Amino acid sequence: MSLDNFEEHNPGKSETPHVNNTNIRSLKELIDIASGKNISHYDFQHDSGIAEPLFYPFLGIVGQYEMKLALILTIINPNIGGVLLIGPRGTAKTTSVKGLVDILPFVESSSCQFGCLPEHIDVNGIDGVCPECAQKYAENISISEFSKVKIIELPLNTDLESVTGSIDEIYHKNNKMHLKRGILSLADKNILYIDEVNLLSNETINSILDAAAMGKYTVRSASLSSTFRSRFTLIGSMNPEEGNLRPQIMDRFGLRVVTRGLDNDADRLEAYFRVSHYLSNPYEFIQIYRDENNIARQEIENARKFVWKVKIDSKIAKYGIELIKDLNIHSLRAELTLFEAAKALAASENRDQITIEDIKSIAPMALRLRRSTYINNFIENNEAENEEINSVLDKILE
Incomplete structure (x- = not known):
């Protein structure tokens, strides 16, 4: 059941006040308005009576401004390189990512099991798509559709074949060979979310990072091989208490947000009230943020x-x-992330020029956790050694 059918199942509910779009000057302002929304006058004593799971609304999260801004910016501009959320349990990391579902934009997605898109034909000709899609294209039948960006979650215990793809056993039983798309291919033009990314196996995380860097990957199995697109936005979350992330993996994430518990007593109480209302009737609670979404x-x-x-x-x-x-x-990923995120911030305010204030706003998210004491010491020691070698050479040649 969709939220559009809410009123049919909840007759007699009071109308949710509408937010006037013309009064909203930027996404940053919208985050502030939605986060501070007063919901105390709503009646949540009744139960919705519906067991269908619904995610807590992204804009209804109290505080955590930097996290919300970082997630929105990386949706606007995938060139940022994704987001890594780092913090203790219970600071809305997973809740915020899953809550994005109500504000995600629409993109062109493949209706084919191989992930064929019209752009593949533009780049590689008719051989760039599968025979079935080539036939549809010849008959002027669409091989794609417009749908909302999806959040593809990678389970922690996923094996490598599920991530990259493998021989489809259903086809194999019928004496046919066919490669099944993996999670990376399904995440093309979508969001790939990895909770507890620091606990993934090295083999799996290396495959994900390679696919993300190239935007495509090739699967070979027996006599078959197939190349799949993997242009996804990578979002990861982790609790540092459970282990660190390898430096080469950390470097692949564009923005880094360190979450923490709410300091203000009033904010913590408001967060409790909102969660309580959401648990009582998620449909009605989500409706409160319908206009903002x-x-x-x-x-x-x-x-x-x-x-x-x-x-x-x-x-x-x-x-x-x-x-x-x-x-x-x-x-050099520091410059890429800093400037691309600043672009997204300017675009969110309908500006075609980056300002100093954009750089100041983005810098902490883009540059934190990028410095390495080991590398700095290594370079200093190397320079000292080079000077010593040159000094000895000069002495010999005197």
């Missing part, structure tokens, strides 16, 4: 179309690069 989805779709127009002035780019150099950050 619709506005956020439209604003995100507009920003995704506009972000490629955003430019960065050379003076502001120099400011960002100097900041990165002064922090002794060596990875």
Whole structure:
């Protein structure tokens, strides 16, 4: 059952006050308005009587502003490189990711089991799609459809074949050979969410990172081979108490958000009331944020179309690069994440130029946890050794 049918199953409920889209100047402002929304006058004493699971609304989360902003920005601009949420249990990491479902935009997705899209024909010709899709294309039948971006969750105990794909046993029993799409292929143009990413096996995480970097991957099994697209937005979450993330994996995540519990007593009490109301009647609670969700989805779709127009002035780019150099950050992914996230922030406010304030807002999320004491010491020791070698050479040649 969809939320659109809510009123049929809950007659007589009071109307939810509408939010005027014209009064919202940016997604940042919308986050503040939704987070501070007063829900005390709603009556949640009744039970919805429906067992269908519904996710807690993203905009209804109290506090955690940086986390919400980071997730929205990475949806607007996938070039950011995804988001890593780090923090203790109970700080809304998983809740925030799953709650994104109500504000995700629409994208063109494949209706084929092999993931064929019209763009594959544009790039590789008719041989770029499977025979069935080639036939449909010749008959002017669509091989794709527009649907909302999906959140594809990777289970912690997933084996490598499920991640990349394998021989389809149903076809194999009928003496036919066919490669089944894996989770990475299903995540193409969607969000791939990995909870407890620090606990994944090395083999699995390496496959995911390689596929994310290339935007595609090839599966070979027996005499079969197939290449699948894997252009997904990667979101991971972890509790540092349960183990660290390898540096080469950490570097692949664009934005890094450190979550913590709410400090303000009033915020903690408000969070309790909201969760209590949600558990009592999730359908009605989600309805409270219906207008904000619709506005956020439209604003995100507009920003995704506009972000490629955003430019960065050379003076502001120099400011960002100097900041990165002064922090002794060596990875060039720092610039990529900082500037692409700043683009997304500007696009979310319908601006075609990045400002210094954008860089200031993004810098903590983009640059934290990128410095390495070991690498700095290694480079210093190497420079000292080079100087010693040159000194000895000069002495010999005197």
